[in-house]
Amino acid sequence: MVFPADKEAKEMIVEIGRRMYEKGFVASNDGNISLKVSDNYIWATPTGISKGFMKPEMMVKLDLDGNIIEGECKPSSEIKMHLKVYKENKKVNSVTHAHPMYATICAIAGIPLDKPVLIEAALQLGVIPVARYAKPGTDEVGNSVAPFCKNFNGVLLSNHGALTWGEDVYQSYYRLEVMEYYAKVILELEKLQMGRSLSEKQLRDLENIKLSMGITSGPLHKGSIETLNDKDIIPKMMETGKVW
Numbered sequence: 214m215v216f217p218a219d220k221e222a223k224e225m226i227v228e229i230g231r232r233m234y235e236k237g238f239v240a241s242n243d244g245n246i247s248l249k250v251s252d253n254y255i256w257a258t259p260t261g262i263s264k265g266f267m268k269p270e271m272m273v274k275l276d277l278d279g280n281i282i283e284g285e286c287k288p289s290s291e292i293k294m295h296l297k298v299y300k301e302n303k304k305v306n307s308v309t310h311a312h313p314m315y316a317t318i319c320a321i322a323g324i325p326l327d328k329p330v331l332i333e334a335a336l337q338l339g340v341i342p343v344a345r346y347a348k349p350g351t352d353e354v355g356n357s358v359a360p361f362c363k364n365f366n367g368v369l370l371s372n373h374g375a376l377t378w379g380e381d382v383y384q385s386y387y388r389l390e391v392m393e394y395y396a397k398v399i400l401e402l403e404k405l406q407m408g409r410s411l412s413e414k415q416l417r418d419l420e421n422i423k424l425s426m427g428i429t430s431g432p433l434h435k436g437s438i439e440t441l442n443d444k445d446i447i448p449k450m451m452e453t454g455k456v457w
């Protein structure tokens with residue numbers, strides 16, 4: 214792993230914060246981002262500042278025990294869960310946390326993201342569990358996500374929001390985007406009360422593509438035995454000329 218230099222790391226966090234804010238993943242000063250610049254040090258977002266309006270000089274450098282090494286601002290108390298992820302999974306080089314609407318609704322309703330319906334979710338994310346409720350600012354938060362750090366690519370935090378991680382800050386953040394999109398698809402399908410699953414075979418094929426991309430983390434979805442999507446659906450109006 215080639216770690217980014219301090220300057221580059223701070224600029225990347227500012228850029229990811231701007232994207233998070235523009236996507237509407239955070240209200241007020243919510244959300245936080247961190248990334249490693251060596252095996253022992255991370256740069257992280259400051260507390261009390263909107264993710265859309267950060268500057269590189271606001272970032273805080275910490276060691277993996279949470280000691281502040283450099284920076285004028287204080288880190289968020291939620292940095293504890295980032296530190297826990299780094300501790301549990303040495304392959305992780307960046308952690309992102311936000312409160313995107315649909316992912317948060319699933320985190321409140323206790324709906325894990327496990328429906329085998331979306332190619333991108335199978336390739337980039339894998340199944341996402343819901344971690345138990347944890348009291349903000351305490352070690353409970355880190356402990357609640359610890360069981361999922363090794364095998365999963367992210368987790369929903371009960372009555373709180375979403376947490377993702379990755380080998381770099383872009384992979385970590387893109388997983389947050391895919392998670393939010395996936396949560397939205399799942400909730401919209403719930404409203405429709407219909408939807409065709411990917412089959413076991415289709416999911417195995419996707420797993421092979423995923424492995425060829427070098428992605429080994431993220432548990433597999435369970436697909437349908439029957440293949441439900443292998444026939445074209447020709448709109449009826451093409452035969453009858455009637456829309457309804």
Ligand SMILES: [Zn+2]
Pocket residue numbers: 243244291310311312373374
């Ligand atoms: Zn939060």
